[in-house]
Each structure stands twice: as structure tokens, then as C-alpha cells.
Amino acid sequence: MGWLGPILERRHVEGEPPMVKPGAIAKAMSALKEAQLKDLIAKAIRAKVPAADILGECRAGLGEVGERFNSGEYFISELMYAGEIMKDIMAQLTPLLKKGPKPKARAEAKHIVMGTVRGDIHDIGKDIVVLMLRGAGYEVTDLGVDVKPEQFVAAVKKTGAFMVGMSVFLTTCCKALQDTAEALKAAGLRERVKIMIGGAAASDMVAQRTGCDSYGATAVDAVALANAAAGK
Known part of the structure; x- marks a missing residue:
């Protein structure tokens, strides 16, 4: 079910309706549906989904954009648009990432x-x-x-x-x-x-x-x- 699965299952058990379906953010990103993507991210933030997890879902969607470019479905204009969307998302999530739990240190290759x-x-x-x-x-x-x-x-x-x-x-x-x-x-x-x-x-x-x-x-x-x- 992806990164949102356990969270949604827990919310369901607690009697709260899930706010974001698993994979929905990645799907909106890959389809370049900017308005829908922003709405889903806002809902995920309100549901206290970690910013790092939200970003991971966005990156998965961006990876799909790359695949669609390789297959000829998307063109340079779509790549540029996806990059601009991702830039806006990073600006929104960066303050939350700084407040959230720090990821484990990775290799220098960053x-x-x-x-x-x-x-x-x-x-x-x-x-x-x-x-x-x-x-x-x-x-x-x-x-x-x-x-x-x-x-x-x-x-x-x-x-x-x-x-x-x-x-x-x-x-x-x-x-x-x-x-x-x-x-x-x-x-x-x-x-x-x-x-x-x-x-x-x-x-x-x-x-x-x-x-x-x-x-x-x-x-x-x-x-x-x-x-x-x-x-x-």
C-alpha cells in the first residue's frame, strides 16, 4: 500500500476516515495535475503525514514523469512543468522537513x-x-x-x-x-x-x-x- 498504507489503516481503526488514498499524490504528480496535487499535499500535512514521506511520494511521481518522457508520451515542456511543480513542493515542504525527524546519514554521494x-x-x-x-x-x-x-x-x-x-x-x-x-x-x-x-x-x-x-x-x-x- 506504500508509505500511506499503515497510516490510513491506523486512522481507519481509530474511526477516522482516510484523507488521502495510497499512491494518490504520486499519481497526481505523474499526471501533472498541479491543483489536485496541492490539495492532496495539504490534506496529508493536516493528517500529520511526515513531510519526508510526502516528498518521497512526489519523487515517485516525478520518476514516472521521466518514464513517460522516455516513452515519448511527455515532451520537454512537460519535463519543465514537472520541475517547476517540484520546485514549489520543495519550497512548501522544506520548513516541515527541518522540523521533522532527521533521516539517517547517507553516503557522501549526495x-x-x-x-x-x-x-x-x-x-x-x-x-x-x-x-x-x-x-x-x-x-x-x-x-x-x-x-x-x-x-x-x-x-x-x-x-x-x-x-x-x-x-x-x-x-x-x-x-x-x-x-x-x-x-x-x-x-x-x-x-x-x-x-x-x-x-x-x-x-x-x-x-x-x-x-x-x-x-x-x-x-x-x-x-x-x-x-x-x-x-x-
Whole structure:
């Protein structure tokens, strides 16, 4: 019955009608029914469902959005919309998450540094990836556009990130991928940091030639690559 099952069963025994059906939040999220989703979340909060559990259900729905994108049912516009919905949900739940019970500490593989490489100012694809990664549960430091190699290095040192994601739209900026990989190596960080790339100028071959680890064609691919690197 999922995370809500035991709670709903308990409420039924106590004579209180269940307010949210198991899986309803995930279903509303995957269908991109924003108004219904907000109503269900409000009801779950009133029923004192832990914010972490509500968020888990939202992430499950977001995962389904990714599957629908892969199958061709959803397009980039739906991915962007799902990311915006998830951003609003995170803003609503974050204060409750801080008040609630703290989850057990996980491995270091939680933080990702993202940015569009030096000389490139395209950000739409990167922004979608950032939203999807955050929706999948990762902490993401978004450095923006035209990010220099030393900025990536500084961010990794500051956050302890396990992965760097670089977006490149212009083929003339591909050298910045290699420069960043080499800067991470020179700083003694390369062995513990995975590098994924994406964008119009990126490919598996470009990743190999520039010393990066992997290439993701879509935001869904980026989440899958992060999950693989994090051992999820």
C-alpha cells in the first residue's frame, strides 16, 4: 500500500476516515495535475503525514514523469512543468522537513555541482537537469553559465560534491570540458568526482575525448547517471 498504507489503516481503526488514498499524490504528480496535487499535499500535512514521506511520494511521481518522457508520451515542456511543480513542493515542504525527524546519514554521494561551461551562456537544458536532480533528492549547486574550470573546482571543494555536471551547447566551448576535468585532477579531486556532460555539443565521444565519465542526452539520463554514480 506504500508509505500511506499503515497510516490510513491506523486512522481507519481509530474511526477516522482516510484523507488521502495510497499512491494518490504520486499519481497526481505523474499526471501533472498541479491543483489536485496541492490539495492532496495539504490534506496529508493536516493528517500529520511526515513531510519526508510526502516528498518521497512526489519523487515517485516525478520518476514516472521521466518514464513517460522516455516513452515519448511527455515532451520537454512537460519535463519543465514537472520541475517547476517540484520546485514549489520543495519550497512548501522544506520548513516541515527541518522540523521533522532527521533521516539517517547517507553516503557522501549526495551533492552535485552543475554549470554551463566557460564561454557558453545557454542554460535552458541545464536548468531542466537541475530541477530533475533536485526532484530526485540530490542537493545541487547551480553555478549558472560561463563557468570557469576554477569555479567548478572551488564549488567541489566547498560542497564535497561527488559529481560535476557540465552543459555545453557550442562546439567551440568543448575544450572547456577538458580544461575543467584537468583542473579537477590538478586539485586532487578527480578520483572521487564523477563528471557527466550534456547539451547540444556533447556526446559519448566528446565525453571520452575530454576526459569526462559519461554523457546524458536528456534530463532523465542525467538522473540515471547520478543514481548509478551514487550507487542507488
